[in-house]
Amino acid sequence: xxxxxxxxxxxxxxxxxxxxxxxxxxxxxxxxxxxxxxxxxxxxxxxxxxxxxxxxxxxxxxxxxxxxxxxxxxxxxxxxxxxxxxxxxxxxxxxxxxxxxxxxxxxxxxxxxxxxxxxxxxxxxxxxxxxxxxxxxxxxxxxxxxxxxxxxxxxxxxxxxxxxxxx
Numbered sequence: 001x002x003x004x005x006x007x008x009x010x011x012x013x014x015x016x017x018x019x020x021x022x023x024x025x026x027x028x029x030x031x032x033x034x035x036x037x038x039x040x041x042x043x044x045x046x047x048x049x050x051x052x053x054x055x056x057x058x059x060x061x062x063x064x065x066x067x068x069x070x071x072x073x074x075x076x077x078x079x080x081x082x083x084x085x086x087x088x089x090x091x092x093x094x095x096x097x098x099x100x101x102x103x104x105x106x107x108x109x110x111x112x113x114x115x116x117x118x119x120x121x122x123x124x125x126x127x128x129x130x131x132x133x134x135x136x137x138x139x140x141x142x143x144x145x146x147x148x149x150x151x152x153x154x155x156x157x158x159x160x161x162x163x164x165x166x167x
Contacts, residue, residue, distance in 0.1 A: 010037040010103055021110040034077055038053055042071045059090055059127055071100035071109060076152035078109060079167050091119040092164055096152045112149045118160035125160045127153060
């Protein structure tokens with residue numbers, strides 16, 4: 001395994017644990033299969049990790065859904081392509097995060113509470129959880145990180161407008 005500034009490079013075909021750091025809420029961890037890792041951009045595939053469906057109002061995540069997840073060691077977001085069990089593309093769910101790190105066999109991704117959803121046809125592009133972001137206190141605690149988070153949300157909106165062709 002080669003080393004990169006934020007941990008080792010993962011090997012395609014291996015299993016990794018994705019850990020979404022949600023502090024102060026409990027972290028969320030789940031297994032995923034590594035599709036690729038070039039030292040900066042990590043791509044993994046994972047099934048919907050909850051045993052029950054979750055209706056978000058704009059999309060329903062349910063058992064059998066498959067997420068192809070893109071993480072970067074130098075970007076402040078992740079992009080998840082969501083397909084249902086039969087392979088029908090639902091859309092992209094994006095998290096604003098600090099850059100990902102690999103620690104042992106764990107892909108650690110600190111979540112910053114801002115999200116974006118883009119439907120498969122891109123008719124819906126929704127900025128989500130801005131109230132949670134404000135309540136997190138990040139703006140007061142770390143104004144530089146808060147500014148990076150807002151910039152990342154704008155970048156995600158731009159990527160959505162282009163159909164995520166530049167990820």
